[in-house]
Amino acid sequence: MALGKDYAAQECSIARALEVVGERWTLLVVRDALYGVRRYNDFLVHLGIPRAVLASRLQTLTAEGILEKRRYQQSPPRDEYVVTDRGVALWPTLRALGLWGREHYGGAPLRIFRHAVCGTELGAYGECPACGTAVPLGDVEMLPGPGLDPDPADPVSRALLRPKRLLTPVETDSA
Amino acid sequence: MALGKDYAAQECSIARALEVVGERWTLLVVRDALYGVRRYNDFLVHLGIPRAVLASRLQTLTAEGILEKRRYQQSPPRDEYVVTDRGVALWPTLRALGLWGREHYGGAPLRIFRHAVCGTELGAYGECPACGTAVPLGDVEMLPGPGLDPDPADPVSRALLRPKRLLTPVETDSA
DNA sequence: CATCTTGGTTCAGTGACCGAACCGACGGTG
DNA sequence: CACCGTCGGTTCGGTCACTGAACCAAGATG
Incomplete structure (x- = not known):
């Protein structure tokens, strides 16, 4: 949010978190980044977000250390936005939010997340019920529900219909 | 959010969830409700939210079945807003968000959550590490950090400085 | 040289949010 | 009964964020 005004007097980590990722679109950008979206244009078409807003969100997310802008080719100069550890740490939040949304508003699951190593579907907190351990995001396989x-x-x-691991760059067939 | 426009084409439970609770202030209202805040005025002074916005949020949260408006005295007629199960189900999301905020922006913890039965501090997902079970919100004791x-x-x-269980109504000493 | 792609910026219009003021129902006080 | 205070709002003008469309620039591509 940080809608000009901040959640001023809020002594609360939730409020502080919302200061950073509470604005419209922000969490969806992070979600896409975790899914492996990295390029401006891919965010743009996938989210249907106004260009100016996307540019602004990418900038603040970069400034907050949630994404990292890095050059992936020199000529023509092209940058991509990659999630940092701080961004990856938002996974439990997004997971909880998604479960809540599906539980209370959705019907059939839209995406299924599995532990790539053993194939078991992830538990509510992103852990693997079979292995009994937390699954690193790179070992999570996402497939369409x-x-x-x-x-x-x-x-x-x-491109996201194909099963893929989280964090690995999405490969559009446009090229 | 639901900023006039919705996250239209988003086929995603996260987006659907954000449609409902993604607007500014909304999650903080839910947080307060879980803490035991129930009355219009208490939300108002605790959040520092504009009155019109609060009224609007309470209305949509009620319409969405996250809060329930109920009369707690007949004369003068006074209503309170109580969280429903659907609201309680947002606890993991808020917990994850709070942990993330503290981890990456906070310093010392601001609030501590314990399993009231055994006194153990809650784990990252609201479970009790000692008992090994999910702790119902009514058995969570919140104390100032x-x-x-x-x-x-x-x-x-x-009033929230005094240790109290979540969901139990907050008792202001104003009376 | 003309055109396309990528990654933006600019701009006018709209709608959400903000703060302050106002309001109505009711209770309590003198 | 007049008056004041409380609670839970609504109203209103001003500001700021979001929206969608247009424009722009650097560099490849033909």
């Missing part, structure tokens, strides 16, 4: 549109319009959504 | 202002201005913050 039954509720997901099987033929989405934008190339990023289409 | 070292980082908390020991003499806050508003009566609600002052």
Whole structure:
């Protein structure tokens, strides 16, 4: 949020967190980043976010150390935004939020998360019930659930239909 | 959010959840409700939120079934807003968000949560490490942490300095 | 040289948020 | 009964963020 005004007197870590990631679109940008989206244009088409807002969010997320802007080719100069550890640490929050949304508003699951090592579906906190351990995000495999549109319009959504590990860059077939 | 426009094409439970609780102030209202705040005025002074915004949030949260408006005295007619199960289900999200905020921006913990039955501090997901079980919110005892202002201005913050169980109504000493 | 892609910036319009003022129902006090 | 205080709002003008569309620039591509 940080809507010009901050949650001033709030002595609360929740409020502080919302200062950073509470604005509109911000958490969805982080979600996409965890899914492996890295490039401006991919965020743009996948989220349907106004360009100016996206630029602003990427900037503040970078400034907050949640994303890192790095050059991935010199000519033409192109940058990508990669999640940092601080961004990865938002995974439990996003997971909890997603579970709540599905539980109370969704129907069929839209995306399924599995422990890539053993194939078990993740527990509510991102742990593997079979292995009994926390699963590092790179070992989480995401695959489409039954509720997901099987033929989405934008190339990023289409790329995300293929099972893939979180954090690994998404590969659009546009090229 | 639901900023006039919704996260239209987002096929995602996270986006759906944010539609409901993603607007500014909303999650803080829910947090306060879990802490035991129930009355309009108490939300008002504790959050420092504009009156109109508070009224709007309470209305949508009620409409969404996250809070329940109920009359607690007939004359003068007074209503209180109590969290429903759906609201309680947001606890893991708020907990994760709070931990993230403290981890990355906070210093000393501001509030400590313990399993009232055994006195053990809660784990990251609201479970009791000692008992090995999920702790129902009513059995969570909240007490002020070292980082908390020991003499806050508003009566609600002052009431929340006393150890109390979550969900139980907060008792301001204003009366 | 014309055009396309990528990654933005600019701008006008709209809607959300802000703070302060006002309001109505009721209770208590003198 | 007049008056004041409390509680839970609504109203209103001003400001700021978000939106969508247009524009722009650097560099490849043909």
